[in-house]
Amino acid sequence: MNIYIDFDDCLCETARSFSDLVEKMFGKIVPYEQVQFFNLQKSYDLNDEQYEKMMLAGHTPEALLSIEETPGASETINSWIDEGHDVSIITGRPSSAFDASRKWLDQHGLERVKLYCLNKYGRDNFIKNSEFNLELEDYYKMHFDYAIEDSPLAFKFFDHLPDLKVLVFDRPWNQEAELPGDGYKRCTDWKMIKSIVG
Numbered sequence: 540m541n542i543y544i545d546f547d548d549c550l551c552e553t554a555r556s557f558s559d560l561v562e563k564m565f566g567k568i569v570p571y572e573q574v575q576f577f578n579l580q581k582s583y584d585l586n587d588e589q590y591e592k593m594m595l596a597g598h599t600p601e602a603l604l605s606i607e608e609t610p611g612a613s614e615t616i617n618s619w620i621d622e623g624h625d626v627s628i629i630t631g632r633p634s635s636a637f638d639a640s641r642k643w644l645d646q647h648g649l650e651r652v653k654l655y656c657l658n659k660y661g662r663d664n665f666i667k668n669s670e671f672n673l674e675l676e677d678y679y680k681m682h683f684d685y686a687i688e689d690s691p692l693a694f695k696f697f698d699h700l701p702d703l704k705v706l707v708f709d710r711p712w713n714q715e716a717e718l719p720g721d722g723y724k725r726c727t728d729w730k731m732i733k734s735i736v737g
């Protein structure tokens with residue numbers, strides 16, 4: 540099987556780390572549970588300048604490497620690889636974050652997964668003028684049997700795969716999202732994901 544896994548808030552607790560950062564940088568207290576929108580500028584109520592500063596600070600190697608793993612992620616992924624499945628991490632992080640992201644994976648026992656940066660969210664949602672190492676054209680040539688994703692904004696990247704099973708990682712910002720089809724299932728943790736994929 541081929542498995543697509545998103546990085547932030549699937550493999551690791553990015554929003555929790557951003558909540559800490561926003562408190563440190565701007566004194567704003569917005570706990571993870573209150574991160575209601577996938578748009579972090581809106582969730583943390585930041586102006587454009589603050590948002591840009593936060594995104595830059597949040598994407599330094601130190602910040603990226605310090606993000607905690609979501610419990611059970613690497614153990615589950617390694618069990619799939621041991622069984623011969625192919626796992627690709629498809630992240631919306633820009634390629635400027637590639638090396639630190641690769642290092643994070645290696646440090647968490649995920650040396651064997653592939654990592655790709657795909658422009659999932661467009662410029663407005665991310666660091667300006669970012670570059671990505673996976674072209675859309677090449678992404679659409681890839682085939683997946685399962686996808687693990689937390690962001691409703693990324694669901695459009697699954698439209699071309701009618702048999703794909705999408706496991707939506709349950710997060711505060713996707714509670715209201717309508718799941719686009721029967722192939723979608725909300726999952727509360729990696730234990731549940733493992734029980735579905737096998």
Ligand SMILES: [Mg+2]
Pocket residue numbers: 545546547548549688689690
């Ligand atoms: Mg994510």
